Structure formats: C-alpha cells, structure tokens
Amino acid sequence: MSTFVLVHGSWHDGSAWQAVIDRLEATGHHAFAPTIAGHGKGANKNVNHAQCTQSIVDYIVDKDLTDIVLLGHSFGGTVIAKVAEAIGNRIKRLIFFNAFILNDGESLIDNIPPHTQALFDQLARESGDRTMMLPFEIWREAFINDADFELARSSYAQLSPEPYQPGLDKLDLKQFYSLSIPKSYLYCTDDTALPQGEWGWHPKMSSRLGLFRFVQMSGSHEVMFSNPVGLAEKIIVAGRD
Amino acid sequence: MSTFVLVHGSWHDGSAWQAVIDRLEATGHHAFAPTIAGHGKGANKNVNHAQCTQSIVDYIVDKDLTDIVLLGHSFGGTVIAKVAEAIGNRIKRLIFFNAFILNDGESLIDNIPPHTQALFDQLARESGDRTMMLPFEIWREAFINDADFELARSSYAQLSPEPYQPGLDKLDLKQFYSLSIPKSYLYCTDDTALPQGEWGWHPKMSSRLGLFRFVQMSGSHEVMFSNPVGLAEKIIVAGRD
Amino acid sequence: MSTFVLVHGSWHDGSAWQAVIDRLEATGHHAFAPTIAGHGKGANKNVNHAQCTQSIVDYIVDKDLTDIVLLGHSFGGTVIAKVAEAIGNRIKRLIFFNAFILNDGESLIDNIPPHTQALFDQLARESGDRTMMLPFEIWREAFINDADFELARSSYAQLSPEPYQPGLDKLDLKQFYSLSIPKSYLYCTDDTALPQGEWGWHPKMSSRLGLFRFVQMSGSHEVMFSNPVGLAEKIIVAGRD
Numbered sequence: 237m238s239t240f241v242l243v244h245g246s247w248h249d250g251s252a253w254q255a256v257i258d259r260l261e262a263t264g265h266h267a268f269a270p271t272i273a274g275h276g277k278g279a280n281k282n283v284n285h286a287q288c289t290q291s292i293v294d295y296i297v298d299k300d301l302t303d304i305v306l307l308g309h310s311f312g313g314t315v316i317a318k319v320a321e322a323i324g325n326r327i328k329r330l331i332f333f334n335a336f337i338l339n340d341g342e343s344l345i346d347n348i349p350p351h352t353q354a355l356f357d358q359l360a361r362e363s364g365d366r367t368m369m370l371p372f373e374i375w376r377e378a379f380i381n382d383a384d385f386e387l388a389r390s391s392y393a394q395l396s397p398e399p400y401q402p403g404l405d406k407l408d409l410k411q412f413y414s415l416s417i418p419k420s421y422l423y424c425t426d427d428t429a430l431p432q433g434e435w436g437w438h439p440k441m442s443s444r445l446g447l448f449r450f451v452q453m454s455g456s457h458e459v460m461f462s463n464p465v466g467l468a469e470k471i472i473v474a475g476r477d
Numbered sequence: 478m479s480t481f482v483l484v485h486g487s488w489h490d491g492s493a494w495q496a497v498i499d500r501l502e503a504t505g506h507h508a509f510a511p512t513i514a515g516h517g518k519g520a521n522k523n524v525n526h527a528q529c530t531q532s533i534v535d536y537i538v539d540k541d542l543t544d545i546v547l548l549g550h551s552f553g554g555t556v557i558a559k560v561a562e563a564i565g566n567r568i569k570r571l572i573f574f575n576a577f578i579l580n581d582g583e584s585l586i587d588n589i590p591p592h593t594q595a596l597f598d599q600l601a602r603e604s605g606d607r608t609m610m611l612p613f614e615i616w617r618e619a620f621i622n623d624a625d626f627e628l629a630r631s632s633y634a635q636l637s638p639e640p641y642q643p644g645l646d647k648l649d650l651k652q653f654y655s656l657s658i659p660k661s662y663l664y665c666t667d668d669t670a671l672p673q674g675e676w677g678w679h680p681k682m683s684s685r686l687g688l689f690r691f692v693q694m695s696g697s698h699e700v701m702f703s704n705p706v707g708l709a710e711k712i713i714v715a716g717r718d
Numbered sequence: 719m720s721t722f723v724l725v726h727g728s729w730h731d732g733s734a735w736q737a738v739i740d741r742l743e744a745t746g747h748h749a750f751a752p753t754i755a756g757h758g759k760g761a762n763k764n765v766n767h768a769q770c771t772q773s774i775v776d777y778i779v780d781k782d783l784t785d786i787v788l789l790g791h792s793f794g795g796t797v798i799a800k801v802a803e804a805i806g807n808r809i810k811r812l813i814f815f816n817a818f819i820l821n822d823g824e825s826l827i828d829n830i831p832p833h834t835q836a837l838f839d840q841l842a843r844e845s846g847d848r849t850m851m852l853p854f855e856i857w858r859e860a861f862i863n864d865a866d867f868e869l870a871r872s873s874y875a876q877l878s879p880e881p882y883q884p885g886l887d888k889l890d891l892k893q894f895y896s897l898s899i900p901k902s903y904l905y906c907t908d909d910t911a912l913p914q915g916e917w918g919w920h921p922k923m924s925s926r927l928g929l930f931r932f933v934q935m936s937g938s939h940e941v942m943f944s945n946p947v948g949l950a951e952k953i954i955v956a957g958r959d
Contacts, residue, residue, distance in 0.1 A: 381691055385717065426692070428689075438914070447855070448859060448910075451908070618929055622931045622932055623955075626959040674921035674922075
C-alpha cells in the first residue's frame with residue numbers, strides 16, 4: 237500500500253481531491269491533499285513560486301511522510317518538481333497528471349499559448365490584487381467538458397482566484413533534471429485546458445521527463461470532479477512499483 | 478430535452494441518421510435529418526455550396542425549428558457554418574462531428590491531402606456529370622474500418638455520387654468566425670477518412686473554433702452505421718448546456 | 719475463419735504469443751507463431767535481416783500455409799514486409815501491430831530517436847557478441863507500462879538478447895511498396911517503446927502504408943502479455959475481410 241500526496245493546480249485547493257482520497261483510502265492506501273500557499277478561499281494570495289513549494293515541503297516534513305508517491309496536477313507539476321529537489325529522499329515516485337513540466341529556466345506562462353497568456357495578463361491587471369479568476373464559460377467548455385451543467389456549476393463554486401506571480405516565476409530546474417526518482421505521466425485524453433497539438437500536455441510536456449511511465453484515461457482536465465473513482469484507479473497504476 | 482438537426486456528409490443523405498434519430502427520440506429528444514440539396518439517390522446533382530446551405534436553411538425555417546442543436550458531419554461541417562451565418566438566432570449550439578471547419582476563403586478541397594484531391598478530381602472528370610463516387614475499397618478500409626464486411630457492404634449500398642462543385646466553392650466565413658454561438662467538436666478517434674496527423678480532423682480543424690467543447694469516442698468516420706447508440710449518447714453530451 | 723501467422727519483435731520469440739494463440743484458436747481460428755532466426759534463448763545470434771526473413775518464409779512454405787493473415791509486431795514489421803515480397807501469393811492481409819514500417823532503403827535504426835540509437839549501440843558494443851539486452855527499467859516503464867510489477871518481471875524473464883545486425887541492415891522495399899495486398903495498422907495507444915509524437919508509431923509509420931485499415935486499442939507495447947484476450951479480439955477485427 238502506498239502513501240499518496242496530491243498537489244492541486246491553479247484555482248483549486250486541497251479539497252478538490254476529497255472524492256479521490258476517499259477512494260484511495262477505501263482501497264487501503266494513505267492519501268493527503270495539502271493546499272498550496274496562496275491558494276484556497278480566504279487565503280492571502282500574495283505569494284511567489286518559492287513560497288508555494290515551501291508550503292508543500294513543510295507539509296510533508298511536518299507530517300514526516302516518507303516513501304511517498306507525490307502527484308502534481310496542472311500547475312502542481314511545477315511545484316512537485318521543486319519539492320523533489322528539496323526532499324527527494326522522501327519520494328518514491330513522481331506522478332505528473334496533466335501537469336506542466338517546465339524546461340530549466342522557464343515559467344508556466346512560457347508554456348501556454350499567446351492568446352491564453354494575454355487573457356491571464358488582462359485578468360491579473362483587472363483584478364486589483366494580481367490574481368486571475370477563470371471565466372465560467374472557459375471552465376465549462378475547456379476544463380470540465382465531460383461534466384453535466386450542474387457539476388460544472390458546483391465544481392466552479394469550489395474555485396478561488398489564482399495568484400499570478402507563481403506562473404511568472406522562472407524556475408531553476410537543473411537539479412530536478414538530474415534526479416533519478418522514477419516518474420509517471422498520467423494523461424486524460426479529452427483535456428483541452430491546454431489546446432491539443434503544438435501546445436498540448438502530451439507529448440510536449442511528458443517527453444521532457446526522459447524515461448517515464450505513461451498512463452492514459454478518458455476524461456477532461458477535471459476528472460477529480462467528473463470521475464474521481466476512475467482517477468483513483470489510474471493514480472494507483474501510475475504510482476505502483 | 479433538445480431539438481437536434483443532423484446534417485450529413487458527402488455521399489450520404491438524411492437516411493444515414495435513422496438509427497441515431499431512433500435513439501435520440503427514445504431518450505426524449507427531438508431529432509431531424511434533412512437531406513442536403515444535390516444529395517441522395519435520384520437527386521439532381523447539379524448544385525453549388527450556396528444551394529446546399531439554402532436547402533438546410535429552408536428546412537429549418539419551414540419547420541420553424543428554434544433553439545436547435547445543429548450538427549454537421551464531415552462535409553456537413555461546411556454547411557452548418559454557413560447555415561449559422563444565415564439563421565444563427567435559431568441555433569443554441571453547433572456540433573462539428575469529424576467535420577470540416579474551413580478557414581475564411583477556403584474550400585473543402587483545400588483541406589484534403591494532395592493525393593485525395595487528385596483522386597476526387599479524376600473521379601469527377603470520369604463521371605460525366607461532375608460527381609464522384611467513393612470506391613468501395615476506400616470506404617471499407619478508411620471510412621468504416623470498425624465495421625464487419627456485411628455492414629461495410631450494406632452501408633455502401635446506401636451511398637450515392639457526390640456533387641463535386643460544393644467541395645470546390647471557396648466560402649466567405651468572416652461572419653461565422655464572429656458568431657458567439659457555443660460550439661462543440663465531437664471526434665471519433667479511429668477515423669482515417671482524413672489521414673491522422675498533419676491533415677487530420679483534430680486538432681487541425683477543431684482548433685479553428687477557438688473556445689469549444691471537446692468530446693471523443695472510439696470508432697470510425699461512419700459510427701452512425703457502426704455504433705449509432707454510442708454516437709447518440711455522445712451527441713447528447715456534446716449538445717447539452 | 720482465418721489462419722494467422724504472428725511474427726514477434728525484438729527480444730521476443732514465438733512463445734510470447736501463446737496466450738493470444740490460445741484465444742484465437744478458442745474462437746475457431748488457426749494461429750502460428752514461428753521464432754525468427756537468431757531469436758530466442760540459446761539461439762545462435764549471428765544473423766542478418768535476410769536470414770530473419772528467410773526463416774519466416776521457410777516456416778510458412780514448409781507448413782504450406784496459404785491465404786494467411788500475416789502479422790508483425792515492432793521489429794517484426796520489417797520482417798513481414800520482406801516476407802510479403804517473397805511469398806505474397808500466400809498472404810491475404812498484412813497487419814502491422816505497433817510495428818516498424820521502413821521507407822525503401824532504410825534500416826530499423828534509422829527510425830529510432832538518437833538517444834535510443836546511442837543506447838543500442840553501446841549495449842551492442844559492450845555485449846561481446848553484438849547483441850543488446852533491454853534494461854529492465856526501460857522494459858518496465860516504457861514497454862510494459864500497463865502491467866503490474868510481477869507481470870513486468872515474469873515477462874522480462876522470457877526475453878533474450880537481440881542481435882544487432884538485423885536492425886542495422888538497410889532494406890530494399892521497392893517491391894513491398896508495389897504490392898496490392900490489403901494492410902492494417904493495429905495501434906496500442908499507451909505504447910511508449912517509441913516516444914509518441916515526432917518519432918512515434920502512428921501516424922509516422924502507419925501513414926507509409928497508403929490505404930490501410932486502422933484499428934486501435936488501449937494498452938502498452940506488450941499487450942500480448944498484459945491483455946492477450948483483448949489483443950486477440952483486435953487482431954480478428956484487423957484481419958477480417
């Protein structure tokens with residue numbers, strides 16, 4: 237049985253994983269879902285990427301979790317890469333789940349299409365506090381395309397504005413790319429949060445891992461809401477020895 | 478419950494949708510399948526693209542259908558884009574189902590590989606009436622690859638020669654690209670009617686839509702014959718709010 | 719009912735197909751799985767590509783098999799292309815199953831990424847007998863990613879070192895590309911034995927066939943071990959009229 241630590245993406249907090257955790261624990265695993273610094277409702281959103289990373293490192297160290305399978309979703313991929321640099325000795329395997337994998341020296345924003353960059357920039361400028369909130373129409377059509385309208389609405393209500401700075405920070409990832417921790421890429425094939433093709437998750441991001449285990453499932457960027465049981469099963473496959 | 482209008486592709490007529498309509502109606506929806514001008518057995522094949530579009534506009538207006546989900550398959554995608562320009566106020570959502578989405582000023586022929594262009598040109602020249610009939614071998618291997626031989630034969634018997642002119646007509650689509658009607662792209666992953674990759678349906682065609690809902694299913698270009706029940710279910714997912 | 723001849727890939731021998739053969743025969747088909755010259759435990763590994771081809775030709779002629787569906791997996795694709803040149807009159811259809819399809823004049827090594835070329839070259843040099851053995855870590859992560867650890871181990875124990883020369887030999891395939899034998903490409907969508915994208919099996923290799931029947935299933939490069947029943951069903955679909 238494994239110990240999973242699930243790191244959410246933009247606009248989410250740890251509560252997004254509740255149904256997945258329930259399933260993982262029902263099958264005998266341990267699972268934890270910390271909230272990244274600057275994320276979640278009511279949080280102080282004035283954070284940078286280093287603070288995001290540190291909050292996850294602190295969570296794992298405070299709980300003294302070892303031999304963990306560390307999963308990052310979407311933006312969370314940029315966080316677990318840096319967490320692995322800091323406390324790689326506690327990590328059995330990394331799972332990148334429709335996640336950003338940055339080249340050394342890049343930011344998340346460097347890895348999204350120009351029209352999305354422009355949208356995020358505008359949202360951050362208009363927010364007054366350098367956050368951006370995803371418009372519902374984009375959430376419904378491009379993020380949770382596999383849900384019905386009610387689930388699209390109820391899951392949207394769980395989101396909160398995303399701090400802009402962590403996506404702008406350029407990351408030094410030289411150490412990450414020298415780590416020998418085994419890695420998996422879990423890919424939902426109906427995900428259009430990034431447009432498929434030139435800017436897509438796979439194989440663009442996944443191929444940066446070098447040797448990795450590839451696991452696919454159907455579903456959107458938000459299967460933790462639309463298919464948490466199916467997702468839990470694929471997380472187990474991606475995380476096993 | 479929704480009102481679906483299903484617009485067929487080349488070589489087909491409205492009867493191709495019968496099993497899909499049966500399923501949609503069995504689940505409480507309304508569904509209609511007009512035959513495009515110049516299509517179907519015994520029709521006058523001397524039509525251009527504008528006449529194809531007008532015939533579908535007339536059908537919808539004559540029946541006074543409103544709040545419809547308008548779906549176009551293959552060549553039918555070029556038709557529903559122009560229908561949406563004409564009577565967008567009657568349309569709740571557009572579904573492009575393994576369909577051509579032309580850039581402004583392009584023709585369908587501009588969007589198929591050179592060797593297929595050459596084949597269609599030859600077929601039209603040899604026909605005597607500027608139509609082209611798809612050879613059975615191509616139908617069986619590249620269009621309905623998921624069917625057994627008997628279904629490949631019986632479905633082929635429902636086809637009729639396709640007028641060449643509508644595929645040559647360059648379409649003004651400036652208005653289409655300014656419409657705010659929600660759009661979905663429904664993609665069958667085993668479709669090789671267009672070769673996958675550089676010339677494929679997805680993401681080449683789909684990405685032209687800007688924001689759209691992406692829905693996938695397994696199956697060939699001709700799942701209305703090989704899996705009509707599965708197709709109907711995905712049409713409902715692609716068409717819902 | 720069909721007669722299948724299944725030609726294995728690198729590191730394998732005919733015994734890899736046993737569970738697939740059992741299933742094909744249980745559904746009323748005949749199935750054979752010769753071992754390519756220079757392959758299998760204890761074999762003399764000093765062979766070139768022509769000897770590999772000749773061994774399969776001899777097997778089919780000796781057994782006087784006719785009207786066969788000839789399938790090649792991975793490296794086996796390069797073999798069945800040359801077998802088809804030699805005894806095309808005995809072949810009803812070719813199935814390329816996550817298989818190499820070389821352009822005229824190319825070798826297998828020409829069709830793998832530079833870092834894999836370098837690895838194979840190093841393994842062959844260090845072997846002492848110009849063979850290469852796939853490291854277990856690569857087998858487990860990139861070849862049989864859909865198996866649990868026990869199956870990864872037990873299937874690895876069935877492998878044996880692969881002769882290097884057949885992968886270096888440049889093949890004259892002019893005759894192959896003039897054959898009118900029907901062809902199918904069967905593609906497992908989770909296969910990362912070749913990295914997906916620029917160097918991937920599909921559509922890079924498949925598109926070289928011209929007109930072909932495309933059949934997909936989920937699973938890794940090694941579904942003959944991880945899902946032999948599902949593979950047998952797809953082989954039947956790929957091989958039928």
